[in-house]
Amino acid sequence: MTALQTVHITRRVDPHLSIDRYDPEGELMLLHFGPQHPSTHGVFRMDLYLDGERVVKVVPHVGYLHRAVEKLCETLAYVQITPIVDKNDYVAPMTNEQALNMAFEAALKLEVPRRARWMRTIFAEMQRIASHLLWLGTFALDLGGALGGGSTVFLHCFRERELVLDLFEEVTGARFHYNTHTLGGNRHDLPAGWSGRVRAALEIISSRLNEYEAMTLDNRIFLDRTIGVGKLDAELALELGITGPILRACGVDHDLRRDAPFHAYDEVKVNVVTAKGGDCLARAQVRLGEMRESVRLVREMVEGVPEGSINSGKPVKLPVQTKIPAGQVYVAIETPRGELGTYLVSDGTQFPYRLKIRPPSLHALSALPYIIPGGNVSDAVAILGSLDPIMGEVDR
Amino acid sequence: MNDPLVHGIVYSLLIVTVVLTATAMALWFERKFAARLQTRLGPTMVGPSGLLQPVADLLKLLQKEDIVPEKADPVIFNLVPPLAALTALGAAAVVPFSPTIVASDLDVGVLYVLAIGAVTVLPVFGAGWASNNKLALLGGMRAVAQSISYEVPLLLSAMVPVILSGSLRFGAIVQAQADHHWFVVWPFFIGIPAFAIFLLAMLAEANRIPFDIPEAESELVAGVTTEYTGMKFALFYMAEYIHTIVASAVGAALFLGGWDGPFWPGLHWMVLKTLLLFVTVYWIRWSLLRFRSDQLMGLCWKYLVPASVLLVGASAVWVVLT
Numbered sequence: 080m081t082a083l084q085t086v087h088i089t090r091r092v093d094p095h096l097s098i099d100r101y102d103p104e105g106e107l108m109l110l111h112f113g114p115q116h117p118s119t120h121g122v123f124r125m126d127l128y129l130d131g132e133r134v135v136k137v138v139p140h141v142g143y144l145h146r147a148v149e150k151l152c153e154t155l156a157y158v159q160i161t162p163i164v165d166k167n168d169y170v171a172p173m174t175n176e177q178a179l180n181m182a183f184e185a186a187l188k189l190e191v192p193r194r195a196r197w198m199r200t201i202f203a204e205m206q207r208i209a210s211h212l213l214w215l216g217t218f219a220l221d222l223g224g225a226l227g228g229g230s231t232v233f234l235h236c237f238r239e240r241e242l243v244l245d246l247f248e249e250v251t252g253a254r255f256h257y258n259t260h261t262l263g264g265n266r267h268d269l270p271a272g273w274s275g276r277v278r279a280a281l282e283i284i285s286s287r288l289n290e291y292e293a294m295t296l297d298n299r300i301f302l303d304r305t306i307g308v309g310k311l312d313a314e315l316a317l318e319l320g321i322t323g324p325i326l327r328a329c330g331v332d333h334d335l336r337r338d339a340p341f342h343a344y345d346e347v348k349v350n351v352v353t354a355k356g357g358d359c360l361a362r363a364q365v366r367l368g369e370m371r372e373s374v375r376l377v378r379e380m381v382e383g384v385p386e387g388s389i390n391s392g393k394p395v396k397l398p399v400q401t402k403i404p405a406g407q408v409y410v411a412i413e414t415p416r417g418e419l420g421t422y423l424v425s426d427g428t429q430f431p432y433r434l435k436i437r438p439p440s441l442h443a444l445s446a447l448p449y450i451i452p453g454g455n456v457s458d459a460v461a462i463l464g465s466l467d468p469i470m471g472e473v474d475r
Numbered sequence: 476m477n478d479p480l481v482h483g484i485v486y487s488l489l490i491v492t493v494v495l496t497a498t499a500m501a502l503w504f505e506r507k508f509a510a511r512l513q514t515r516l517g518p519t520m521v522g523p524s525g526l527l528q529p530v531a532d533l534l535k536l537l538q539k540e541d542i543v544p545e546k547a548d549p550v551i552f553n554l555v556p557p558l559a560a561l562t563a564l565g566a567a568a569v570v571p572f573s574p575t576i577v578a579s580d581l582d583v584g585v586l587y588v589l590a591i592g593a594v595t596v597l598p599v600f601g602a603g604w605a606s607n608n609k610l611a612l613l614g615g616m617r618a619v620a621q622s623i624s625y626e627v628p629l630l631l632s633a634m635v636p637v638i639l640s641g642s643l644r645f646g647a648i649v650q651a652q653a654d655h656h657w658f659v660v661w662p663f664f665i666g667i668p669a670f671a672i673f674l675l676a677m678l679a680e681a682n683r684i685p686f687d688i689p690e691a692e693s694e695l696v697a698g699v700t701t702e703y704t705g706m707k708f709a710l711f712y713m714a715e716y717i718h719t720i721v722a723s724a725v726g727a728a729l730f731l732g733g734w735d736g737p738f739w740p741g742l743h744w745m746v747l748k749t750l751l752l753f754v755t756v757y758w759i760r761w762s763l764l765r766f767r768s769d770q771l772m773g774l775c776w777k778y779l780v781p782a783s784v785l786l787v788g789a790s791a792v793w794v795v796l797t
Contacts, residue, residue, distance in 0.1 A: 110609050118693045132613065132768065221693050223764035229693065231761055234513040300764045456613065457767040460694045 114143045118221050118460045121470030132455040137448045144474040152434040156398035165256040168472040170213050173206040174414035176260035182410040182421035186403045194387040195264035200343040201380050204373040209243040210415035211366045212236045214467045221464035222304050242280040263392025274381045285374045305359035309450045309462035320442040323417020327353045328361035335413035359465040399429040438472035494567050498716045499529040509761045539705035551605035556710035559598035563717040565591040570724045571645050573734045573741035584645040589630050596622035599699050606702040614698030617768050624775040629676035631783035635669040636729045638790045649733030657732035669786045670730040681718040723752035
């Protein structure tokens, strides 16, 4: 099954029915789960209707972190937008700027130099490792608690994530909100000896990945908590527009890096990791597998970064001198969380007329009302964690 | 000192002081130990190697505003935190720290410890109920279900040393092990499984990971202690540590031969064995994830209860045969 086929929307039991239909006597307990809660991965609220500890109905509420990013972008010149969207998916900022600048470049019909494309691809893959490491840590926190084994996994994951952030810092000067992608290429070139340090860091990370697999996939308690929990079937996932590791965990072989190659992905072979079952364990397997695959890709690519210019953009004196011809463009890339789309409508001026960002996490959250009911409160936490939602990009 | 009343008062004060100090040190020790497991340093700033960290923590908690939620039941809400600490401390009264250092060597010491252990769930449930908070209520509900279930294997596994030694008195149980073998050494095929079950049930009773579902901070924020602030929270927090220390001491007395050991005085051996069990508990806590409540019940009723019933039977047969 591939995602490129047309999806037929089928009628299914609507989880958005009024609560009266579930609970005519009003006996259920309504538990506001969030927005201030240790396991909501930011400010997210679920209204859980509980029968004892069993969840009967879930109503997710988003919007607590809305910062009107899209509207703000309409008042900014094109080169000024990059640092703003960095804060959308604050766990993988590199991929935000990547998607945004690709849209601008497509609208401008600007060719990105080969060296810049390779660098962007390497950055994206390293960002994937860092992002998945953070996911693994926070997922363990959800399962094991901040005062227990969960936090041990969490801090170990952060140790390796640190290696990746150090490498980014060396290139861009920033550990997190990089602002390194710009129109037509990159801002910062790779420093001397960087590839050697990348190889050394990957050596450490790949050996530690074995430890993480042992700590999670060989751990009886981890398996008990994840097998069969939050089962999502492929059909529903496609219907809801879910992409990325969650979709691949449902057995759908879909990855934009291979199916619609961008940057240098057409020059390297990407092995898409899929898993069967669509439960929390499958999502964990996919993400752990992807980390391994990313390590392999970076290791392979960092050897052969081509020489040349890193930016083909025409130098301009003022940001507002860059104008994009009237028209519209949609560009989507594969981020650690799935398909991140940027839809740009330009009216020919120096500001975007409309900039719409399609975040993968928002679509992932839309599965919650379908997959949480039936489990108990502990399962709800595990399921939410396994979806890896980033509220910054959900609410924007 | 021969007057039992004077003896009781002196030794009670002594043991309370020692256990409370040990609790403070346990806080420091756990933070250091967990930090090392997690590639961190832990407390370093307050005192040498952060040794005064528990004092700083306590001072911080003392300064906090004492909040009673408007819709809480104030009587029960205020009553349960000291009750939690007291019930946890109560079991220490009968534990022999050496042949002579014991506050009161009751004839029914084991029964008393188990009874006090059963009472510890009441403050937790009271806190969950009186807070008038849904998260606390869920936590209290889980605590009751868990405690009632794990009471059974705890009691049955504690019966094994009682049957083997033929006494409910801690002094006699330890003496029996000193005269022959520690129960984990011989008969090891009964002693070791019973000890393992006792350890698991003890973890569950003390609400330690992987059995800390009443607290479950990633699910229920802080479970029963969600609404508690300042010193009341500190009492609950201390109760958990006291519970772990006392349960470690009980486990050491029942299965590891208590104060029995070569070369050193009995007190040293008892402290060493208690510490060993205590470290094991924290090692487990900082390396495992948490069970789900239904899996917890499954583990108890499907595996631990039948196994402990078998062990009680086996130990009875063993006593008859030897």
